[in-house]
Every structure is written in C-alpha cells, then in structure tokens.
Amino acid sequence: MQRSLLPLGATELESRIFKLLLAVNDRYKLNCTLRVAGGWVRDRMLRKVSNDIDVALEGDVDGKAMTGEMFASYITKYQVEHDMETHHVGVIKVNPEQSKHLETATTHIFGEAIDLVNLRAEDYADSRIPVVRPGTPLEDARRRDLTINALFYNLHTEEVEDFTSGLVDLEKKVVRTPLDPSITFHDDPLRLLRCVRFAARFDCEVHGDIVQAARDKEIHESLKKKVSRERVGIELKKMLTGPSPGRCLKVFHDFGIYDVIFESCKCDKKGNVLTATPVGFTEEEWNEGSKHVANMSDILGLEGCIATMLLNLDESKLPNHPKLEPFLQSVITNGLKLSRRTTEVVLLILNSVSTFTSFWKNNEGTIGSGRELPEEKGWELDLDHLEGKGTPHPSTPLPQSNRTVLTTAMQQAILKYDNEGEQIVQYYWKQAAVISSIKCFGSEVPGRHLIQQVKRDELLSALPDLKPCVKGDVLMTSLKINGKDVREAYKKQLDFQVEFPSANSGEILAFLSKVV
Secondary structure (H helix, E strand, O other), X not given: OEEEOOOOOOOHHXXXXXXXXXXXXXHOOOOOEEEEEOHHHHHXXXXXXXXXXXXXXXXXXXXXXXXXXXXXXHHHHHHHHOOOOOOOOEEEOOEHHHOEOOOEEEEEEOOEEEEEEEOEEEEOOOOOOOEEXXXXXXXXXXXXXXXXXXXXXXXXXXXEEEOOOHHHHHHHOEEOOOOOHHHHHHHOOHHHHHHHHHHHHOOOEEOHHHHHHHOOHHHHHHHHHHOOHHHHHHHHHHHHOOOOHHHHHHHHHHHOOHHHHOXXXXXXXXXXXXXXXXXXXXXXXXXXXXXXXXXXXXXXXXXXXXXXXXXXXXXXXXXXXXXXXXXXXXXXXXXXXXXXXXXXXXXXXXXXXXXXXXXXXXXXXXXXOOOOOOOOOOOOOOHHHHOOOOOOOOOOOOOOOHHHHHHHXXXXXXXXXXXXXXXXXXXXXXXXXXXXXXXXXXXXXXXXXXXXXXXXXXXXXXXXXXXXXXOHHHHHHHHOOOHHHHHHHHHHHHHHHHHOOOOOHHHHHHHHHHHO
C-alpha cells in the first residue's frame, strides 16, 4: 500500500466534519476505522473542489459489520447531545440500475450531505448484480471500476491510502482497472462505459490492457445482456454533457462499441436486433470545431451532441433497409431510453443539418468567405396578386431565394407543441448550422469563417422572426377553419412571412384566405 498526503489538505468545513465523525466514533466506543472513499479523494488529489463525501466504515458491532445506517444513528444521537441541528437519516436502498449494490445511509453534518457505507467485497455470477459481503480495504478497492476511483483518505492518520496504483495513474493521467480489465468488465460491463466517461472527463489515456479487453466481442455481448438500455442512456448523457464529448467519440471507436451503444432494439424477421454503425463526427472534426467555438458542447447541447453521432447514416447502410427516421427514432427512444422530446429534437436537428449542408455546398464560394450572401430580392408584396388580379397566383410556390432556403432549414429545427393558440417554440438551427458547417468544410477557411458567424448569430441575423404574426384563435375565426387545420395554416403563414417580412396581419390573412 502506498501512502500520501492531500496536496492542499482538507478545507475548514471538511476538517470540522471529519473531527465530528471521529468524535462520534470515540464517544460511543465504536472502534471503527473511518475513511473517505472514491471521488472526493481523487478530486482533492487533483486540487479540485468536491462535495461528494462518501465515508467507508470498517468495524464490527456485536459481531456484525457496522452499517451506514447504524453509524448515522450515532451521529444523530451525538448531535442531540450537543444541541446541534439534526437531520433525517435517509437510506438509499439497493438499486443495481444505479450501481447501488449495498444500502447507503445519508445524513447532514454542518449542512453538508454525507454518505456512509461499510467496506465491501463483491462476488459476481451471471449478472452484473453482485453478491455483497463485508470486505477489507483491499477488497473494496479492487471491486471499484478504476484505480483513480479506488483511493481512500484515512481520517485517523490524515493520509491517502492507495491499495492499487491510483496515485501513480493520477499523476500519469492514465485510466486503469484495479483487476484484469477482462474480469472487471465481465463482472460489470457498465464499467466499460464509465471508463470512457472518466477518460474523457479527466483527459486521461486509456491503458492498453483496457483497450484490448474492451474490443472483446464477448464483453460487448455481456454489455448488451447485463446492462439495461436505460443505464446505457444515462451514461451516454453524462458523457455528452461532460467537458470532452469528442474524446468519448474516439474511445467509442477505439473500443469498437459504436454499434453496441446505438442499437435500435427492433428486430428483423429472424429476431436479430437491428444495429448499424453511424459515421458521426471524428475526434479531429470535433476538435476542429472546438478551436473556433470554445463552448461548442454547450451550444450543441445533449441533443446536438447525439446528432453528431448519428450523421451520415442512410437507409442503404441499414440491415434489410428499414426506413431511416423510424430506425433513428428507435435507436434514441428504445435503444437509449431517452425521452420523446429528446428524440424529436435530435431528428429535427438531423433534418435541418441535411438542408443546411445542401445550402453550404451550393454556395461554397460565398458562404464563410467573408462576403455577403448573394442578394436575391424575391417578390415585392403586391396585394393585386392576393386579389387574383395579377400573376403569379398566390398558390404558386414561392421562389427559393437564399433567405428562403436558410429559413427552411431553420423551420426544420423548430420544436412546436401547440397546434392552436400560443406555441411553445424552441430553436435548434444553430446546432444544425454548426454541425453541417464542420462536416462540409472541416478545417478549411470557409468553415472557420462560417462557424464564427454562427457563433456570433450574424449568419442569419437578417432573417425575420419565425414566430407567426397571427395566432391560432384568430386564424380559426378569420379563415373559418377548425383546430386540425391550424398547423397547415401556420406553415403557410411562416413561408409567407419569410418572403414578405414587412407583411402585416391583414395582408397575411388575405394571403391565407386564398391558399388554406
């Protein structure tokens, strides 16, 4: 075992919490060894702030292992005796889907949440749900996912205890499993995904033994069999909302688990689950975009990041050629168990990416070059046309000016919930514009200019507000239509507003009366 001191020591509040825990242990002669475990120790060794204080208990009471709930009850008793504020002791029950394999007690000390659980060892069979028994510090360290998460801080000696190679791996920025990674991943394949997440979060290299084990098809099958799709979706969300989604993409490719993550859970006629390997962003493309948009993952959000992973997947690449959109919907909704709203937004972004991409390619010489978009005046608003006195007839398709094409792309990336009255509208065109520009131009000069324009909201600044001028109740009354026809009226209204930004509500209603 290797020992070390905390680089910056404990904070004043942490020291007060630790002294109280030791006082409880001494006051009631519990004879427990108290250690802070896992993430808090790792973060403090990295000189980072952490509020994740998990206390691991080693000791017996009447021949039985001290549990978190038992120790928490003594904390409450001590607080009452010393006229201190007390809190309800919560008990987090065993929940394998949340990686909780042993009951954990939660209480508060000086306003900070503290988790308490006894040291444990885990024995696995055919499930990722282990048989849990009290363990030693070494057994507890070895059952953890990574060495950097297997460190302890002994409250009695005020030293960090390393029973694996966590301190060295932290210094060298390497993620490694305490045991043979094949054993670690077979026991609980969820650790494979956690490995991806922590490698990206702390910008660590993945140890070669992990990469080799992670490519094992048996482990891939074990991941499908033992880990629920809900849990896969939760881990993916954590990765994509973390600091380095692009790094996660690279590790997915290195591990060969892209098709394991993105399976539809729909079966063909023979009962085989349909999977496909999308050609998403490469790490290089992600990094290139990040050079010009420092907060790219914030701009893209969860839905935009998922969209980057599902690019360039067409129907010809799918087994038995199912329809693309239902397949993608199944990947997100059934394969990752993400919400219906998330699914809708991802599909909206992907549809808009396609339109933006066509526009960039058709205007490659102008877009992003620093020059303005080609001037196209479109039609002048002429009420004679609306009265049927002139040509073309208002039902004639509007000319596809640059503004119209761009706004069409924007409209495809709008999420609407209401069919009548007030709309709940959210815009996702910026995500689509960034994704498509990186995919089209990469590191080329047009791409760099374009990304900067998108970032500053300058690219489409001249476009009209896409919020309909005429509300649903007015449309229904003026046009004498019912609720089910309002959606189509909204669409035609928006198309008209794009070409005639200065049109007022009367002119819009006059137009709609001829085409709805």
